[in-house]
Amino acid sequence: MLEIYTAALINGLLIGGVYALVALGLTLIYGVLHIVNFAHGSLLMVAMFAAWVLAEKAGVSPYAALPVVACGMFAVGWALYRYVIGRVSRGEDRAILLATLGVSVVLDNLFLAIFGGDTRQIEGDLTFAMWEVGPLLLAVPKVIAFGVSLVLAGGLWAFMARTDMGRAIRAVAKEPEGARLMGIRPERVFALAYGIGIGCLGAAGCLLLPSFFVSPHVGSVFVLVAFTIVVLGGMGSFPGAVVGGLLIGVTESLGGLVLGESLGPIGISLVFIAVLLLRPTGLFGAAR
Amino acid sequence: MKWVLVGGVAAVPFVLPSQSMVNIAMLTAFSAFLGQCWNIAGGFGGLTSFGHAVFFGSGAYTGAILQTRYGVNPWVGLPAAFLVGGLVGAGIGAASFRAGLRGSYFALVTLAFAEVFRVLSNSLEFTQGGLGIAIPLKVSAWNFQFADRRATYAVVLVLLAVASGVAVWLTKGRMGARLAAVRENEDAAAALGVDIVRTKTWALALSGGLAAMGGVVYGQTYLYIDPSIGFGTERSVEMLLVAMIGGAGTVWGPVLGAVVLHVVADVSRAFIATPGFAPMVYGVVLLVIIAVLPQGLAGVWAQVRGTPGGARDA
Numbered sequence: 001m002l003e004i005y006t007a008a009l010i011n012g013l014l015i016g017g018v019y020a021l022v023a024l025g026l027t028l029i030y031g032v033l034h035i036v037n038f039a040h041g042s043l044l045m046v047a048m049f050a051a052w053v054l055a056e057k058a059g060v061s062p063y064a065a066l067p068v069v070a071c072g073m074f075a076v077g078w079a080l081y082r083y084v085i086g087r088v089s090r091g092e093d094r095a096i097l098l099a100t101l102g103v104s105v106v107l108d109n110l111f112l113a114i115f116g117g118d119t120r121q122i123e124g125d126l127t128f129a130m131w132e133v134g135p136l137l138l139a140v141p142k143v144i145a146f147g148v149s150l151v152l153a154g155g156l157w158a159f160m161a162r163t164d165m166g167r168a169i170r171a172v173a174k175e176p177e178g179a180r181l182m183g184i185r186p187e188r189v190f191a192l193a194y195g196i197g198i199g200c201l202g203a204a205g206c207l208l209l210p211s212f213f214v215s216p217h218v219g220s221v222f223v224l225v226a227f228t229i230v231v232l233g234g235m236g237s238f239p240g241a242v243v244g245g246l247l248i249g250v251t252e253s254l255g256g257l258v259l260g261e262s263l264g265p266i267g268i269s270l271v272f273i274a275v276l277l278l279r280p281t282g283l284f285g286a287a288r
Numbered sequence: 289m290k291w292v293l294v295g296g297v298a299a300v301p302f303v304l305p306s307q308s309m310v311n312i313a314m315l316t317a318f319s320a321f322l323g324q325c326w327n328i329a330g331g332f333g334g335l336t337s338f339g340h341a342v343f344f345g346s347g348a349y350t351g352a353i354l355q356t357r358y359g360v361n362p363w364v365g366l367p368a369a370f371l372v373g374g375l376v377g378a379g380i381g382a383a384s385f386r387a388g389l390r391g392s393y394f395a396l397v398t399l400a401f402a403e404v405f406r407v408l409s410n411s412l413e414f415t416q417g418g419l420g421i422a423i424p425l426k427v428s429a430w431n432f433q434f435a436d437r438r439a440t441y442a443v444v445l446v447l448l449a450v451a452s453g454v455a456v457w458l459t460k461g462r463m464g465a466r467l468a469a470v471r472e473n474e475d476a477a478a479a480l481g482v483d484i485v486r487t488k489t490w491a492l493a494l495s496g497g498l499a500a501m502g503g504v505v506y507g508q509t510y511l512y513i514d515p516s517i518g519f520g521t522e523r524s525v526e527m528l529l530v531a532m533i534g535g536a537g538t539v540w541g542p543v544l545g546a547v548v549l550h551v552v553a554d555v556s557r558a559f560i561a562t563p564g565f566a567p568m569v570y571g572v573v574l575l576v577i578i579a580v581l582p583q584g585l586a587g588v589w590a591q592v593r594g595t596p597g598g599a600r601d602a
Contacts, residue, residue: 036392038338088579094336095578097392098532101338102578105525105571112564216564220521224403227396262418263411269403276397277387 003135008257009250010136016249017146018207022222023229023241024153025200031236032173032193035085035096041223042104043198047073047205048214049111055122055209062122062206063144070202077198081191104219112216119215126210141210152203153242156196160238169193173236225252228272234282243283298445307437314441316550317448322502322523323530323542324451329377329495330528331536332458333488334471336391339398340499340527342380342405343373345518347500348507349409352421362423362432365504373500374493381489390474399524406519420514423507432508440509447505448543451498455539467491471537499527529570533577535584544585548573 022044029037050069054060084103089096121127129140160166171179172189180186212218229248233240248268255267275282301313322344329335350372351365360368384397409415427433434440458464466487469477478484507513517523526549534545552573553566581587 036396084575088575093391094334095582097336097395098528098578099575101525101528102571102574105529105574106568109564109566109568109571113560113562113568117563224400228400231396260411263407266404266407266411269400269407272400273397273404276389276393276400277383280387280389280393 004257005254007136008253010138011142012250012253013246014138014142014146014249015253016246017149018204018245019225019229019249020242020245021149021152021200021204021207022226023233023245024156024238025197025204026226027230027233027236027238027241028156028200029194029197030230032169033190035089035093036100036227037194037197038097038100038223039080039103039107040197040201040226041219041221042107043073043077043219044201044205044208044222044226045111045214045216045219046076046107047202048209048212048218049115049205050202051206051209052120052122052214055124056120061126062209063148066148066203066206069206070199073202073205074195074199077201078191078195080198081194085194086187086190104223108216108219115216117216119213121213122209124210139211141207145207145211148207149204150242152200153238156200157238165192224272225268228268228275230282231272231280232275232282234284237282237284240282240284301441302438310437310441312550312554314437314444316546317441317444318502318505319526319530319549320543320546321444321448321451322499322527323534323545324448324455325495325499325502326527327531327536327538327542328451328454328458328498329492331531331538331541332455332464332471333467333491333495334537335488335492336395336528337398337492337524338395338521338528339400339402339524340495341519341521341523342398342402343376343496343499344503344506344523344527345402345405345409345513345515346376346496347373347503348513348518349415349421349503350500351504352423352507352513353415355423356421361430362504362508365432365507366501369500369504370497373503374497376500377493377496378489380496381492382485385485385488399521402519402521402524406515409518410515415515418515420512420517421507423511423513425511433511440505443505447498447501452539452543454494454498459539463487463490529574531584533570533573533584535586538584538586538590540589541584541586548585 022040026037026040029035047069050072051062051065054065054069055062080103085096085099088099088102126141131138131140131143160170168179168184169189169192171182172184172186176186179189225248229244230241232247233242233244248271251267251271252264256264259266301310304310304313325343326337326340330337347369350369351362354360354365354368355362380398380401384394389397410418415421425433427435429439458467466477466482469480469482470484470487474484503513503518530545530549531542532545533548534543535541549570552569556566556569577584583590
């Protein structure tokens with residue numbers, strides 16, 4: 001009995017690592033641009049399809065494809081902000097929200113039109129590979145995903161904390177006008193930050209693919225998960241996104257075990273509602 | 289004069305020769321009705337909801353469960369759904385607005401509520417889980433099932449007229465003035481003595497009650513509902529799109545939006561029939577509208593006539 005729970009707990013933590021990476025992108029975009037990126041789930045879906053196409057049509061392993069897909073998604077995000085979201089929304093909260101919703105409707109249906117509604121998975125030895133650790137069986141792709149996600153999260157933190165570019169991004173996040181006076185162009189930084197946030201999704205898509213299926217609707221599954229993590233951790237907080245990701249991974253895994261397959265997913269939505277209603281600043285967030 | 293014209297256009301489907309053309313008219317009016325329901329909260333109140341399906345689904349399940357479990361006449365389902373939808377709206381509204389959620393946060397919390405309802409209806413025995421509820425076929429006017437689509441169209445038109453009547457009232461009455469004050473500037477409205485939480489909760493409850501009646505009509509027309517038909521995101525997004533494209537916060541916006549949506553759907557389907565293509569075009573239309581016509585299509589009309597119209601962004 002205890003072993004089942006331990007296995008579920010560890011499984012949840014492993015998945016939570018990738019969730020943290022997805023949420024880091026979202027929290028970065030929120031923290032810098034102060035926009036709620038509703039297209040986040042759909043862009044993750046795009047990344048997963050990119051990894052799937054590379055794996056199935058070109059035979060590239062998702063791990064080898066990771067740098068390529070991450071850079072590609074960075075470019076997609078940068079262009080999307082520069083040419084669509086930034087232009088369409090004119091900086092109004094509701095317009096930005098609706099613009100990112102519009103982008104997600106377009107992407108979901110574009111991929112439905114191209115790939116059809118079937119769920120797809122990559123076929124390979126990797127998908128079912130297991131590591132035996134004591135009494136526990138750990139899925140190899142999940143362990144790899146967890147490790148790589150945390151390394152990338154650390155890298156992102158170092159980039160934000162130590163480099164001039166990271167400082168510029170943080171400056172714009174705090175004081176766009178002050179940053180402008182210092183010679184930073186906020187519009188460029190916005191596009192850059194949006195690109196980095198989406199680039200995280202490129203990496204996450206590659207890490208998720210070996211253990212998850214992909215379909216054009218998969219974005220709507222992840223979008224609520226990502227928002228729950230970000231709200232739980234505190235909008236804009238990096239440590240919050242990592243801790244929130246792990247907590248939500250565990251919540252999902254234990255929820256599925258305790259409540260069953262069909263009722264299990266309710267845990268995430270309930271956590272989300274409860275945090276928003278009771279403690280909207282989240283665990284690590286400063287007062288808004 | 290205007291009303292004669294509108295009445296004339298709305299009456300055309302009654303003399304159309306084919307049922308499939310009547311069906312298109314019925315679906316358009318149905319979208320316009322649901323868009324108008326969204327508009328009451330989202331347009332006039334500035335409460336951008338991403339989860340209005342929660343009301344539609346609650347209504348659909350109320351009608352179906354009353355009928356299949358308790359043998360209640362489906363017409364009774366309409367007022368019952370109005371009550372249930374109103375209560376759900378009041379509950380979500382009271383909880384969210386008391387906590388001070390607005391803008392994007394409110395949008396996300398409505399989405400989460402719709403998801404909670406979807407998961408619950410997918411797991412509970414009472415709602416027959418993922419199997420959904422089939423409503424037994426028994427065609428008669430008494431049983432709210434019509435062989436002729438024109439009858440369904442007539443029912444939907446009446447609902448659309450009711451919802452639009454509410455919208456007109458909001459542009460004229462005291463309640464509407466309070467709601468507009470809250471939408472434009474909450475602090476100023478509070479300073480003038482408007483109870484913000486109450487006003488917004490009331491708008492969401494009214495909007496939800498009306499949308500729930502749409503769920504009953506859906507059930508009686510297609511005789512089957514399941515968790516994703518009832519509470520799926522697509523329904524929420526369609527309601528929002530119709531109102532936003534046509535013009536949120538205007539009486540005619542949702543009607544215009546629904547006509548545009550269905551014309552776009554049918555025309556694009558005629559060229560490229562792949563599933564997904566038509567909704568993708570709506571998404572593009574939405575982006576274009578936000579970029580160039582933030583007041584929606586109805587806003588253009590108001591500008592042409594030189595009258596101030598449409599809601600400014602909250």
